[in-house]
Amino acid sequence: MSSQIDAVILAGGMARRMGGDDKGLVELNGEAMIKHTIDRIKPQVKEILINANRNQTRYAEFGFKVISDEHSGFLGPLAGMITAMGNTAADYLLVVPCDCPLLPTDLVPRMLAAIKAEDAELAVASDGEYEQPVVLLLKPSLRDSMKAFLEAGERKVDFWYAKHHFVVESFADQPNAFVNVNTPEQKQRLAAEINQS
Numbered sequence: 001m002s003s004q005i006d007a008v009i010l011a012g013g014m015a016r017r018m019g020g021d022d023k024g025l026v027e028l029n030g031e032a033m034i035k036h037t038i039d040r041i042k043p044q045v046k047e048i049l050i051n052a053n054r055n056q057t058r059y060a061e062f063g064f065k066v067i068s069d070e071h072s073g074f075l076g077p078l079a080g081m082i083t084a085m086g087n088t089a090a091d092y093l094l095v096v097p098c099d100c101p102l103l104p105t106d107l108v109p110r111m112l113a114a115i116k117a118e119d120a121e122l123a124v125a126s127d128g129e130y131e132q133p134v135v136l137l138l139k140p141s142l143r144d145s146m147k148a149f150l151e152a153g154e155r156k157v158d159f160w161y162a163k164h165h166f167v168v169e170s171f172a173d174q175p176n177a178f179v180n181v182n183t184p185e186q187k188q189r190l191a192a193e194i195n196q197s
């Protein structure tokens with residue numbers, strides 16, 4: 001039987017480098033940033049969850065369930081993952097950020113194959129050089145471990161997964177896969193690149 005896979009798109013940060021604008025809703029080439037992410041991920045998973053702590057009504061307009069962090073206070077991406085893991089019945093949860101508009105279209109099959117090959121608990125994507133700690137495929141049963149880690153005051157995603165059996169899947173074959181838009185300048189640059197190609 002094939003594995004059921006849901007996804008959470010993390011859009012729950014404060015986006016300070018974007019001047020506090022809600023990053024998932026900022027427009028890139030005429031569409032909300034999160035719409036680019038949705039278009040990349042939707043064909044690869046069963047259900048999508050949007051994790052947002054502001055503007056929930058606007059996020060709901062994309063047609064998916066919107067969930068807010070169960071821990072208040074903007075505790076970081078782990079808080080969004082914990083909430084999503086409690087809202088899925090899937091075998092695996094894909095975690096992606098809202099500010100990576102060019103995610104691989106073969107993200108899920110490759111991460112899943114990497115997990116199965118090593119019988120690992122989770123996979124983290126890499127650009128060939130750096131791990132991408134908010135691009136993960138993980139078993140929702142890891143929720144208790146993540147919750148305990150967050151509630152102990154820890155915040156760093158890579159420190160958390162280092163405690164588990166994880167595999168790294170490299171997407172070095174796709175140099176722009178994890179282009180990350182954190183500032184208005186990065187957004188302008190990417191918009192110009194997309195328009196040229």
Ligand SMILES: Nc1nc2c(ncn2[C@@H]2O[C@H](COP(=O)(O)OP(=O)(O)OP(=O)(O)O)[C@@H](O)[C@H]2O)c(=O)[nH]1
Nearest residue numbers: 010011012013014015016017074075076080097098
């Ligand atoms: N649920 C949730 N997601 C978060 C939180 N902080 C960051 N994220 C998400 O984690 C991912 C990576 O976050 P960053 O881009 O580093 O941080 P950010 O808060 O969005 O932006 P900056 O304030 O400019 O660092 C993004 O998808 C954010 O939406 C949080 O407190 N809760």
Ligand SMILES: [Mg+2]
Nearest residue numbers: 099180181182
């Ligand atoms: Mg970012």
